Amino acid sequence: xxxxxxxxxxxxxxxxxxxxxxxxxxxxxxxxxxxxSFQLIESTLREGEQFANAFFTREKKIEIxxxxxxxxxxxxxxxxxxxxxxxxxxxxAICKLGLKAKILTHIRCHMDDARVAVETGVDGVDVxxxxxxxxxxxxxxxxxxxxxxxAIEVIEFVKSKGIEIRFSSEDSFRSDIVxxxxxxxxxxxxxxxxxGIADTVGxxxxxxxxxxxxxxxxxxSCDIECHFHNDTGCAIANSYTALEAGAKLIDVSVLGIGERxxxxxxxxxxxxxxxxxxxxxxxxxxxxxxxxxENLVADAVQVNIPFNNPITGFCAFTHKAGIHAKAIxxxxxxxxxxxxxxxxxxxxxxxANRLTGWNAIKSRVxxxxxxxxxxxxxxxxxxxxxxGDIRPLNIDDVDSIIKDxxxxxxxxxxxxxxxxxxxxxxxxxxxxxxxxxx
Amino acid sequence: xxxxxxxxxxxxxxxxxxxxxxxxxxxxxxxxxxxxSFQLIESTLREGEQFANAFFTREKKIEIxxxxxxxxxxxxxxxxxxxxxxxxxxxxAICKLGLKAKILTHIRCHMDDARVAVETGVDGVDVxxxxxxxxxxxxxxxxxxxxxxxAIEVIEFVKSKGIEIRFSSEDSFRSDIVxxxxxxxxxxxxxxxxxGIADTVGxxxxxxxxxxxxxxxxxxSCDIECHFHNDTGCAIANSYTALEAGAKLIDVSVLGIGERxxxxxxxxxxxxxxxxxxxxxxxxxxxxxxxxxENLVADAVQVNIPFNNPITGFCAFTHKAGIHAKAIxxxxxxxxxxxxxxxxxxxxxxxANRLTGWNAIKSRVxxxxxxxxxxxxxxxxxxxxxxGDIRPLNIDDVDSIIKDxxxxxxxxxxxxxxxxxxxxxxxxxxxxxxxxxx
Numbered sequence: 001x002x003x004x005x006x007x008x009x010x011x012x013x014x015x016x017x018x019x020x021x022x023x024x025x026x027x028x029x030x031x032x033x034x035x036x037s038f039q040l041i042e043s044t045l046r047e048g049e050q051f052a053n054a055f056f057t058r059e060k061k062i063e064i065x066x067x068x069x070x071x072x073x074x075x076x077x078x079x080x081x082x083x084x085x086x087x088x089x090x091x092x093a094i095c096k097l098g099l100k101a102k103i104l105t106h107i108r109c110h111m112d113d114a115r116v117a118v119e120t121g122v123d124g125v126d127v128x129x130x131x132x133x134x135x136x137x138x139x140x141x142x143x144x145x146x147x148x149x150x151a152i153e154v155i156e157f158v159k160s161k162g163i164e165i166r167f168s169s170e171d172s173f174r175s176d177i178v179x180x181x182x183x184x185x186x187x188x189x190x191x192x193x194x195x196g197i198a199d200t201v202g203x204x205x206x207x208x209x210x211x212x213x214x215x216x217x218x219x220x221s222c223d224i225e226c227h228f229h230n231d232t233g234c235a236i237a238n239s240y241t242a243l244e245a246g247a248k249l250i251d252v253s254v255l256g257i258g259e260r261x262x263x264x265x266x267x268x269x270x271x272x273x274x275x276x277x278x279x280x281x282x283x284x285x286x287x288x289x290x291x292x293x294e295n296l297v298a299d300a301v302q303v304n305i306p307f308n309n310p311i312t313g314f315c316a317f318t319h320k321a322g323i324h325a326k327a328i329x330x331x332x333x334x335x336x337x338x339x340x341x342x343x344x345x346x347x348x349x350x351x352a353n354r355l356t357g358w359n360a361i362k363s364r365v366x367x368x369x370x371x372x373x374x375x376x377x378x379x380x381x382x383x384x385x386x387x388g389d390i391r392p393l394n395i396d397d398v399d400s401i402i403k404d405x406x407x408x409x410x411x412x413x414x415x416x417x418x419x420x421x422x423x424x425x426x427x428x429x430x431x432x433x434x435x436x437x438x
Numbered sequence: 439x440x441x442x443x444x445x446x447x448x449x450x451x452x453x454x455x456x457x458x459x460x461x462x463x464x465x466x467x468x469x470x471x472x473x474x475s476f477q478l479i480e481s482t483l484r485e486g487e488q489f490a491n492a493f494f495t496r497e498k499k500i501e502i503x504x505x506x507x508x509x510x511x512x513x514x515x516x517x518x519x520x521x522x523x524x525x526x527x528x529x530x531a532i533c534k535l536g537l538k539a540k541i542l543t544h545i546r547c548h549m550d551d552a553r554v555a556v557e558t559g560v561d562g563v564d565v566x567x568x569x570x571x572x573x574x575x576x577x578x579x580x581x582x583x584x585x586x587x588x589a590i591e592v593i594e595f596v597k598s599k600g601i602e603i604r605f606s607s608e609d610s611f612r613s614d615i616v617x618x619x620x621x622x623x624x625x626x627x628x629x630x631x632x633x634g635i636a637d638t639v640g641x642x643x644x645x646x647x648x649x650x651x652x653x654x655x656x657x658x659s660c661d662i663e664c665h666f667h668n669d670t671g672c673a674i675a676n677s678y679t680a681l682e683a684g685a686k687l688i689d690v691s692v693l694g695i696g697e698r699x700x701x702x703x704x705x706x707x708x709x710x711x712x713x714x715x716x717x718x719x720x721x722x723x724x725x726x727x728x729x730x731x732e733n734l735v736a737d738a739v740q741v742n743i744p745f746n747n748p749i750t751g752f753c754a755f756t757h758k759a760g761i762h763a764k765a766i767x768x769x770x771x772x773x774x775x776x777x778x779x780x781x782x783x784x785x786x787x788x789x790a791n792r793l794t795g796w797n798a799i800k801s802r803v804x805x806x807x808x809x810x811x812x813x814x815x816x817x818x819x820x821x822x823x824x825x826g827d828i829r830p831l832n833i834d835d836v837d838s839i840i841k842d843x844x845x846x847x848x849x850x851x852x853x854x855x856x857x858x859x860x861x862x863x864x865x866x867x868x869x870x871x872x873x874x875x876x
Binding site for chain 2: 023024027051052053134137171173174200201202203204205206207208210230231232233234235236237238240241244255256257259260261262265268269271272275276302303304306307308309310313314315316317318331333334335336337338394395396397400
């Protein structure tokens with residue numbers, strides 16, 4: 001090796017070391033930070049079921065639960081078994097799957113609900129009650145001493161059954177801080193596994209979250225769980241800041257689906273956390289399954305992945321400006337901290353102004369993680385162009401056509417005479433049911 | 439008035455006062471906070487033009503600039519006139535519109551660019567240069583003394599022309615803090631109007647932002663502007679936290695469009711800010727124009743409004759869970775801090791599991807702010823059902839069909855014999871060009 005090459009290598013190594021000091025890593029002054037040790041409570045099958053467009057069959061719930069478990073979430077939270085006969089039966093069915101993730105159900109702070117919940121086979125029960133003046137007045141109409149009494153009764157009952165119990169307030173940021181700390185201190189003493197803070201109306205801001213979690217951390221010895229709605233666009237940032245302050249568990253749902261515009265999205269939080277601690281996140285969660293998981297849930301609730309979704313949005317890893325493109329070629333880290341490869345994705349050569357050719361469509365097909373031959377891509381391109389003659393197409397239109405075409409060519413034609421004979425083994429049937437997941 | 443009624447009124451007033459103490463308002467310990475006095479630098483026509491799918495004609499740029507001005511943004515930032523002949527001519531055309539908003543253009547820190555920029559008629563020039571090790575090494579290859587020297591030359595030149603000048607670093611959070619503070623201090627002394635911090639790679643977190651802005655605030659006397667990318671979903675929260683720390687101006691774009699998955703979205707930031715100071719936001723910005731503005735830009739770049747968009751997403755003001763719906767009826771504030779009426783929207787009765795009838799479609803047409811008669815709604819419902827027989831429809835499909843139908847019935851049929859005679863006056867021509875904006 002020449003002297004010049006050796007010198008070059010040495011410089012490279014030094015630069016590499018500098019890169020290792022991650023400016024987006026945990027703040028060393030946060031002694032109680034759980035940024036490097038957080039856990040996920042996945043609530044697509046509870047909070048997500050409250051999304052306007054969500055109506056899951058049992059089959060779909062089981063499919064989603066298995067996919068979440070495979071992804072590596074720590075807990076899966078289910079709709080209260082008291083909500084309907086169907087909810088109860090679905091909950092029992094999911095408990096019997098033998099998943100690695102612990103199964104939770106989410107109930108009101110009431111013995112009627114608790115008695116049903118503990119019989120379903122869940123690993124834990126999440127109890128919630130509104131503590132803000134608004135909810136006490138307009139929702140359940142109870143005062144703090146009644147709330148405390150109910151909480152103690154329910155918690156002791158659930159604990160006596162040997163399963164986990166969480167107690168959460170609702171609308172925590174509009175609750176009286178003294179009321180809050182009093183009840184959290186009480187339930188901590190009688191031995192809850194977790195206490196929860198919930199920004200039910202989605203208006204908390206990060207520093208407010210930091211202060212409340214830090215204060216609560218000084219009052220209780222159990223774990224702290226946080227639940228953030230996204231009405232003002234801060235759910236991901238609030239989750240991160242809560243972990244910095246010492247919260248341990250974050251409630252998420254796939255694509256953030258939930259009441260109104262939802263809660264902290266699983267994918268967005270993964271983007272946030274991988275920027276802070278890549279090793280922990282990659283070691284724990286199967287990020288390369290994120291896209292399929294999002295597609296599964298998006299299909300089930302009939303929405304498209306938002307164009308600007310973190311990680312999986314069509315432009316998340318697309319570079320356009322000349323100056324950016326040049327630097328990206330020299331070193332991707334210049335404009336890209338998140339590596340698309342970590343998510344099983346590729347950097348994207350954005351398709352041109354108008355959809356001109358099958359190469360552009362092929363690139364999009366690959367980004368959607370679908371398998372089509374070149375001939376099939378050419379055929380679907382013709383379909384796209386045909387519709388494009390009728391009306392202007394946007395990305396969602398193109399995606400819909402591609403996905404429909406793909407579902408079509410992946411489904412064996414029953415009784416068709418022009419197709420090859422098909423062997424209906426279990427794998428194939430599976431692919432029929434889940435055409436967008438192969 | 440009965441004694442009971444009087445007592446009731448008194449209680450109501452007291453409750454009202456309690457409501458007035460906004461838990462989501464500015465933190466009183468932030469002495470330098472600009473949460474109540476922030477300004478917007480709207481960058482749809484600069485950062486937004488770097489969005490993968492953005493290719494604006496001059497006509498479209500002018501339409502967007504006028505709509506932004508009408509909305510009430512403080513500054514409109516345009517692509518560098520050096521980018522292309524077209525960019526320069528478009529910039530000059532927009533400067534001649536006589537808008538209330540100040541017009542800025544965004545250039546590299548170089549005299550070649552500055553000389554062109556000052557001749558376009560802009561009110562100010564935004565200068566940017568990469569200060570991180572990554573950009574210095576892989577993008578422009580300059581050291582800090584060279585950067586400082588160029589900055590001084592450009593700033594003094596622009597100032598000599600009597601127009602505003604901002605100096606911003608790029609990738610600020612991966613830059614050496616001493617380098618940063620040195621150059622900011624230098625440019626502040628020679629009299630820049632603003633200095634800018636940019637999270638170019640979209641990985642900063644709120645408390646990190648707070649610390650950097652607060653430190654910078656202690657070093658410079660000029661205003662501070664912030665630019666946040668949204669790769670890890672924290673752009674809105676970072677913007678808010680920057681204002682708390684004393685930044686004055688936030689860069690936004692409509693729907694957040696920009697490089698990769700974009701920057702702080704105008705609509706999302708409005709949601710965040712109205713939760714903190716409703717009076718200031720409503721007094722300054724025409725929030726009821728937000729939906730039309732978003733539709734205009736979404737059409738121009740061929741994307742749909744994300745289903746979970748703050749404020750204007752299809753479910754932002756939709757309530758589903760029985761317990762929520764009940765409390766909302768009693769008092770909307772229980773689960774809703776943002777009032778849909780502030781944005782010219784209505785609370786939404788979500789359409790049912792499957793699209794069953796024209797009433798559901800009528801409700802969606804109204805949410806999209808389109809005008810159709812009942813007969814027209816029935817006709818478009820038939821179209822939707824027809825396509826629904828062919829393939830499963832999602833919300834975006836339905837929206838596309840509704841919007842196309844609306845554009846169709848709003849466009850006068852030239853030379854048609856079966857339609858009414860049309861008077862092609864200016865207003866009508868305008869509606870032809872902007873079918874979705876009436």
